[in-house]
Structures are given as structure tokens and as C-alpha cells.
Amino acid sequence: MKIEDDEIREIFESDSLEHIQKIESGILDLEQSPTSSEGFKSIFREAHSLKGSAGILGLKEIESITHVLEEYLSKISKGYSEHKLEDNDRIFYVLDQLKLLVNQAVTGEKAKVDIKKTVEILLGKESLPSGNEKTTSPKLGGIQNPAKLEHEPQVAKPVSKTPAESQQPEEKTFVEPQQTKAAQKKGFRIETMRVDPEKLDILLSNTGELIVAKNRIQKRSAEISELLLHLEEFSKFWRGLAGMDPKAKGDWDSILRKLTSLKVKSQQDATKLDLISNKLEEGVQKVRLLPLSSVFEIFPRVVRDISRELGKEVYLTLEGGDVTADKLIIEECKDSLMHLVRNSLDHGIETREERESLGKATPARIKISGNQKENFIYLVIEDDGRGLDLQTIKEKAIAKGIFDISEIEEMSESQIFSIIFHQGFSTRSEVTNISGRGYGMDIVRNFADRFKGTIEIESSKSKGTKFTIKIPTNFSTSHVLIIGVNGWKYGIPTEFVKQSLVMRKEEIRFVESKPTIRFGNEPVRVVSFSDFFPVSYTKKENIKKNKRYETCIILEYNGEKIGILIDYIYEKQEILLKPFIGILDKIHNLSGTTILESGEICCIVNIANFFQDLKGKPYLQSIKEETISNKKNKTILIIEDSLITRAQLQRIIESDGYPVLTAINGQEGLEKCKLSPPDLILTDIEMPVMDGFGFISELKKNEAYQKIPIVILTSLGAKEHIERGKELGADSYLVKSQFDQSILLKTVERLVAG
Incomplete structure (x- = not known):
């Protein structure tokens, strides 16, 4: 019925x-x-x-x-x-x-x-x-003492509360008889009403359009101010003309007054619109907020049933159920959290016997929590199970053809962890009704990508794994950095922009045939934006590009950094993203478009897909290796036992365009020379195992190395030390107390050129 x-x-x-x-x-x-x-x-x-x-x-x-x-x-x-x-x-x-x-x-x-x-x-x-049927035994009871939410989830009845009111604690109000009578005189009133969620979705979308319109009006206001400044300058010239008609002068003054009044009014309107649109957006978002307990409350039963099916004991903790998030996030996060919990139970948590043999406490623990910091919602699932096995992930990735051995060896720990999000990837060899198909984690990644979020993984073998999903609270509008490439404009979400740089082309060096720059204390690979976003034709650009310098943006996604070379950086803007639909929804590296304040169409970069597309593909096709610097062909070997000094010298030499090899003593320096003879050697004297003098003496015994220039850089500045260095065959002797970076670079350049 x-x-x-x-x-x-x-x-x-x-x-x-x-x-x-x-x-x-x-x-x-x-x-x-x-x-x-x-x-x-x-x-x-x-x-x-x-x-x-x-x-x-x-x-x-x-x-x-x-x-x-x-x-x-x-x-x-x-x-x-x-x-x-x-x-x-x-x-x-x-x-x-x-x-x-x-x-x-x-x-x-x-x-x-x-x-x-x-x-x-x-x-x-x-x-x-x-x-x-569930297996039960004196030792096995599913969830052991499942912790309750910090605040018991209260599901509001539609006839009594609005979605916004349902999040507030219920208050009992005692009304005096005379107040009741006064209220009755006001007539019939409907205190609450039910709103179709789809109508709220449409309202939120229209609010985003209003914000974009607000930005354009503010730009028009600024243009009026700029025009008025030009007219005021022209007015000085106009008034200085001899024989100016008094009537024309009066008309001109009247025009200036009207423009000034228009400027003031447009600024006032723009300010008011800014205030109203912000309040409207905030109000609509508050109406759509629901507590995380709405989705958290399903997990005690899920964990209980699965843990008993697997013969495991689990203590489940739920925290942050009172944290609120947009209705759409609440609806969409359930499947992702479910997959993470199921994986934790199946892959991560050990049986009682396994935990006891490892000396780990029983029952095992899984914690699901939510919290809000600034403008982000954090969903966290952590356990104290086996942790992720790096070696197994590597082997499976290679076996499935996702990456080859050379690519895997270059990856950081966090990058290897992120492989589990690839569609079809699973470390299981058999499929069960709980996991093994390799699609669950792909759903988790898609959820984060859809809401412009990120996923971080922390894992330690035998100690457990922690997944943190970070989602912005406002996903209807975005702040993007507008860049220009080949005359076209693209938007990059600002949350992924680490820094923008303007650098000399010589600062790009090749490491293992891949262009790299130094960002802080770490090397960062560089790609040309146009290689991954090709267009059939370029548009003419009024701005002239400096041919000696490159504009680079450092992007960071899930702990991985990459530098992209572009033509120009324009400005930051708040935009309303319009996703691609129909035949355009499969464009890989773009997530949608927007209309800029200028009226131009701007495509928004899908950062997650962009980073994924970089895997296994050549870097910087559009700038050939030989065009960067001839210096790259001259490798410098630095032999220095002091970590700080070695790092500083490496930075100086690499910034001048030379590839650098390093060694911590003379013996290691000899081994490096045998593997790959350098074009110049920069060595210290006082070092353990084999000092600089011993190194030079041994090196010169081999005819193949006798012509390699050697620069001594040491704190030993006595005359006898200098004379001994030259007797052994050093081409230059520099003292650290008199160190000058420019002298060092000129010395290196002179010797490698000779």
C-alpha cells in the first residue's frame, strides 16, 4: 500500500x-x-x-x-x-x-x-x-563499546522545524497567559514551511551568478573613476585655451559634475550590492547546512556487521557529529566514507590473533571524525591496523601497467600512497563482497575532486592509516588565478597555487633529461602549459613577452609540486564555475568554464586530472634542451664534508645553470669520477676518509682525469697549503674566509670554457 x-x-x-x-x-x-x-x-x-x-x-x-x-x-x-x-x-x-x-x-x-x-x-x-547469519563467540562481539556522537543526532520533523532550525538545540518556551492572548490577536500565521531542496540548489546557483555580476559592476565603477581622471586632466588643457566660450566652459563643468556624481553613486551601488550578495549567499548556505551526524549515524551498524562477518573486534569512535556542512556534501560523502571504512575493516584491521602476536591492543580502533577550520570541512577516517604496504603497492602498480619501474622509483611516499586511488587498482588478488574490485578508492577521489577538495594519506606499517578529506565550505563560487597562454585565458584554483616566479631561462636545468628548477631547498619539475593544453590557433596578445625570462607558477596537489611555464599572470577573480555538459563533459584537463568580468570566456583547469596526466609523459616539449643553456653540458662535482657548505655551493652552481654531482669525501669523489667524469671539480681539503690533497693526488694518477680542472675551496689559507695544492695540479685555490660568489662563478666559467 x-x-x-x-x-x-x-x-x-x-x-x-x-x-x-x-x-x-x-x-x-x-x-x-x-x-x-x-x-x-x-x-x-x-x-x-x-x-x-x-x-x-x-x-x-x-x-x-x-x-x-x-x-x-x-x-x-x-x-x-x-x-x-x-x-x-x-x-x-x-x-x-x-x-x-x-x-x-x-x-x-x-x-x-x-x-x-x-x-x-x-x-x-x-x-x-x-x-x-553472524558468527558469535565469547571473544567476538562486533563493535566493542561503540562510542556515541558528541551530540546525539536529532532528526527534525519537517512539519515542525526548518532545516536551519533543526541544527539548533530545542528550547522550551513558557508563555504567560496575557502573551498568548496578544499573540492570538495577530491572526493566523504559518511559523514554518517546507522547501524543495532542488529550489535551494537553484537559488544557490543564482546567488553565484549575482556575485559574478557584482564583480562586473565593481569593475564598471572603477572604469568610470578612471575615465573621470582622464577628463580632469584634459580639463586643465581645455581651460587653458585662449578665447574659450564661457557657455562651453559652463557645459564642460556641468559634464564633470555629472560624471563625479555618477562615480559616487556607482560606487555606493557597488558597495551595497556587495553587501547584499554576500549576505544572500551566506543565508542560502546556512539554510542548506546539515550536521555530519546525519551520515555518521549509519556507521555503527555497518562496522558491527562487517567486523563480525570478518571475525574482527573493532572499537568505533565518532566525533564531530555536530559539525555542519552543505546538504550536497552530506549526501555525496556517504559512499566515500563507506568505502574507506570497508577498506579499513577488510585491509587494515587485523584479527585478534594477529594483533596479539604483534603485541597490539585489542579491540582494534577505527575513528571517524569531522571538524571545520576556517573555510574547510575535514573528514577524517583513521585506524590502528596494518598500515599501507609501500612495496606491495609498487609491485601491483607495475604489474597492472599503471607505472613503470623508473617512474615508481622517482615517486615520494605520498605519491606512492596516492596510487590506490587509481580506478581498478587493488592490492587484493581475489574479489570479495567487501572489497577487491579496485573501484572504491576511485569513488573517494572523485568525491574530493568534484567539490574541489584534496585527500591526504598518512600511514605507518603496523601502526595504522589516516585519510583526511579536505573540502571547501563554499563550492558554488571559486577564487582563481587568471593566466594567459597563446592568447587564451585559463583559471587555476588559488588553493593549488603555491607561488608565482619570474626567472631567467638559465635557471632551468636538466636532471635525468627532465627540466627542473630549484624552489626553496627542493628541486621541482617544470612543464610547459601549452604542451598539455594545445590549441589549434593562437590569439594575438597586446602584451609583449620578455624573451629572456620565463613566468612560472608552482602548483601543489596532494603533497606533489610541479612548475608550469606560462605567458602571463593577469589577476585573481571570484568566478562561478559552469561545468561542461553534453559532448564537452569528457574534456580531460578542464573542469568547466566561466565568463570573466571583461566578458571573455575562460576555461578552468582541473588540477587533479592535470597532475595525473603528467605521469609517464615527457616534460617541456616546446622548449628544447639545447635552447636553455650550453652550460648544462658541463657537470660540476662538489666534494665537501660539511652539509651546509655543500648545499650552499650546490645552490650557487645550479642557479648558474650547471648540473651538480656531490660527494662527502675524497674517496667518494673518486668513485663518482669513475661512474661519470665531471667537467670540473670543486673540492675541500680537510675531510674524513680521504682529504682533498689525497684525492687530487690519486685522481692525477689516471691519465683519463688529468685534464679535469680542479678548484680548491678551503679554510686553509696558509702559503704552504696553497703551494701544495698547485703542486698537485689544482687550477685555482680559493679561501673560504675570503669567499665571493661572483669570483667563484667566474672561475668556474673560465675553467670549463678553457
Whole structure:
């Protein structure tokens, strides 16, 4: 039977599912306190309320089942009957059947529920179906003491509260009799109303359009101010003309006054519009906010069932249920969190025997938490299980052809961890009903990408894994950096922009045939933006590009940095992203478009896909290796035992365009020379194992190395040290106390050129 009245149907769906959820939560609590009569009374009241609602609406199937459930719970709460741990599985089975019947009442879809069989299963007269049987033992009980949310989730009834009000604690208000009478005189009022979520989605989208329009109006206001400045300058010239007609002068002054007034009014309108649009956006977003408890409350049952199926003991903790997020995030995050939890239970958590053999505490722990910092929501799932196995991930990635050995060896730990998000990737060799197909983690990544978020992984072998999903609270509009390439404009989300640089072309050097620059203390690979975003034709650009310098933007995504070479940087703008639809929705490296304040079309870069596209592809095709610097062919070997000095010298030499090899003593320096003879050697004297003098002496014994220029840079400045260095064959001797960077670079340049 389907409920015909739309409003009643909606109320019943919300109300009945709330009762079922509370019964589930109550049963989970009773697993820790199985003799709690108060606990049975609580869930008895929920069953009683559900039976009453179904009876009023004529839903006989739901009424008959809940009547038996009510009687069953009543006997236990009064001590007339004994409740065993395995009986919980029977109650959960009954609750699952009730959910099917509720769906039937709401949608009209026929539920294949055998009422007689369901009742007999509840009363223990018939066994559970094979798919619902759970293994129980004195040591195994599913979730051990599942922690409750910091604040018990309250599901608002649509007829009594708005979505915004549902997040606030309920307050009891006592009204004096005279106040009641005064209120009655005001006439009939509707205090609350139900709003279709789709209408809120449309309103939020229109709010984003309003913000973009606000930005354009502010730009027009600035243009009026600029025009007025030009006219005021021209006015000085105009007034200075001899024989100026007084009437023309008056007309000119009148024009200036009107323009000044227009400027003031446009600025006032722009300011007011800015205030209103911001308040409107904030208001719409608040209406759409829901607590994380809305999705967190499903996990105690999930963890209980899966952990018992796998024969594992798990202590689940939920924190931050009162943190609010946009309705769309709440709806979409469930599947991602579910996949992470299932993976944690299947892959991460060990059995009791395994944990005991490793000396780890039992039960195992999984923690799901949410918090908000500034303008971001953080969803965190962590466990104290096995942790991710780097070696296994590497081997599987190579076996599946995702990366080759050379690419894997270049990756950092965080980059290797991120391989698990590839579609079809799994470290399991067999597929189970819980995991193994390799699509769950891909869903997690897609969720983060859709909401312009990121995922961070922290893992330690045998200690556990932590996933942190970071999602911006406002995803209807974005702040982007507008860049120019080949006359076209692109937008890069500012949250991925680490820094912008203007550098000499000579600062790009090749490391293992890949162009690299030094950013701080680390090397960063460089790509040409135009190689990955090719266009069939270029547009003419009024701005002239400096041919001696390159404009580079350092991007960071999931801990990985990359430098992109572009033509220009224009400005930052707040934009409303318009996703591609139809035949354009498969454009790989772009997430959509927007209309800029100037009226131009601007494509927005999909950073996640862009970083993924860099894997296994050549770098910097458009700038040939030989055009960067001839110096790259001259390798410099630095032999220095001091880490600080060695790093500083390496930075100086590399910034001048030379590839650098390093060694910490003379013996290592000889080995480096045998592997790859350098074009110049810069060495210290006082070093362990083999000092600089010993190194030079041994090097000169081999004819193949006798012509390599050698520069000594040392703190030993006595005459006898200088003379000995020259006798051994050093081409230059520099003292650290008199160190001059320019002298060093000129010396190196002179010697490698000679």
C-alpha cells in the first residue's frame, strides 16, 4: 500500500526511519549493557510509536511486525524473557524488513517481505537466512563499546522545524497567559514551511551568478573613476585655451559634475550590492547546512556487521557529529566514507590473533571524525591496523601497467600512497563482497575532486592509516588565478597555487633529461602549459613577452609540486564555475568554464586530472634542451664534508645553470669520477676518509682525469697549503674566509670554457 497524501507520505518516511534508526542505535548500545532494562524500555517506546503511526495510516504489515517487536521488547524490559547477544541479529533482520515496507509505503514499490517468517525469526522459531547469519563467540562481539556522537543526532520533523532550525538545540518556551492572548490577536500565521531542496540548489546557483555580476559592476565603477581622471586632466588643457566660450566652459563643468556624481553613486551601488550578495549567499548556505551526524549515524551498524562477518573486534569512535556542512556534501560523502571504512575493516584491521602476536591492543580502533577550520570541512577516517604496504603497492602498480619501474622509483611516499586511488587498482588478488574490485578508492577521489577538495594519506606499517578529506565550505563560487597562454585565458584554483616566479631561462636545468628548477631547498619539475593544453590557433596578445625570462607558477596537489611555464599572470577573480555538459563533459584537463568580468570566456583547469596526466609523459616539449643553456653540458662535482657548505655551493652552481654531482669525501669523489667524469671539480681539503690533497693526488694518477680542472675551496689559507695544492695540479685555490660568489662563478666559467 502506498500513502496517497504527499505531505503525510513525506512526514511518515522521515518519522519512521528516525524510529528505526533509534532502535538500531539502542540495540548497539545494549551489546555493551545487555541487562539494561532502561535501554529496552527506550527502544520499546520507539517501536510503540512506529506501530501507532503505521496503524493510523492503515499500514497493516508494518503494524503487525512492530506489534510483535513491541511485545518482545516489553517482556525483556520487565524481566519475563532473557535476551541473548545473538538475538540482536534477529532484531536487525526485522528492522531491515521494516525499512523495505516503509519504502513500499512511500514509493509504491512492492516489498517482498514474508510477514509470518519475519515474526517467527524475531521470536526464534525460525533461523535467520544464510546471508544474515553472524558468527558469535565469547571473544567476538562486533563493535566493542561503540562510542556515541558528541551530540546525539536529532532528526527534525519537517512539519515542525526548518532545516536551519533543526541544527539548533530545542528550547522550551513558557508563555504567560496575557502573551498568548496578544499573540492570538495577530491572526493566523504559518511559523514554518517546507522547501524543495532542488529550489535551494537553484537559488544557490543564482546567488553565484549575482556575485559574478557584482564583480562586473565593481569593475564598471572603477572604469568610470578612471575615465573621470582622464577628463580632469584634459580639463586643465581645455581651460587653458585662449578665447574659450564661457557657455562651453559652463557645459564642460556641468559634464564633470555629472560624471563625479555618477562615480559616487556607482560606487555606493557597488558597495551595497556587495553587501547584499554576500549576505544572500551566506543565508542560502546556512539554510542548506546539515550536521555530519546525519551520515555518521549509519556507521555503527555497518562496522558491527562487517567486523563480525570478518571475525574482527573493532572499537568505533565518532566525533564531530555536530559539525555542519552543505546538504550536497552530506549526501555525496556517504559512499566515500563507506568505502574507506570497508577498506579499513577488510585491509587494515587485523584479527585478534594477529594483533596479539604483534603485541597490539585489542579491540582494534577505527575513528571517524569531522571538524571545520576556517573555510574547510575535514573528514577524517583513521585506524590502528596494518598500515599501507609501500612495496606491495609498487609491485601491483607495475604489474597492472599503471607505472613503470623508473617512474615508481622517482615517486615520494605520498605519491606512492596516492596510487590506490587509481580506478581498478587493488592490492587484493581475489574479489570479495567487501572489497577487491579496485573501484572504491576511485569513488573517494572523485568525491574530493568534484567539490574541489584534496585527500591526504598518512600511514605507518603496523601502526595504522589516516585519510583526511579536505573540502571547501563554499563550492558554488571559486577564487582563481587568471593566466594567459597563446592568447587564451585559463583559471587555476588559488588553493593549488603555491607561488608565482619570474626567472631567467638559465635557471632551468636538466636532471635525468627532465627540466627542473630549484624552489626553496627542493628541486621541482617544470612543464610547459601549452604542451598539455594545445590549441589549434593562437590569439594575438597586446602584451609583449620578455624573451629572456620565463613566468612560472608552482602548483601543489596532494603533497606533489610541479612548475608550469606560462605567458602571463593577469589577476585573481571570484568566478562561478559552469561545468561542461553534453559532448564537452569528457574534456580531460578542464573542469568547466566561466565568463570573466571583461566578458571573455575562460576555461578552468582541473588540477587533479592535470597532475595525473603528467605521469609517464615527457616534460617541456616546446622548449628544447639545447635552447636553455650550453652550460648544462658541463657537470660540476662538489666534494665537501660539511652539509651546509655543500648545499650552499650546490645552490650557487645550479642557479648558474650547471648540473651538480656531490660527494662527502675524497674517496667518494673518486668513485663518482669513475661512474661519470665531471667537467670540473670543486673540492675541500680537510675531510674524513680521504682529504682533498689525497684525492687530487690519486685522481692525477689516471691519465683519463688529468685534464679535469680542479678548484680548491678551503679554510686553509696558509702559503704552504696553497703551494701544495698547485703542486698537485689544482687550477685555482680559493679561501673560504675570503669567499665571493661572483669570483667563484667566474672561475668556474673560465675553467670549463678553457
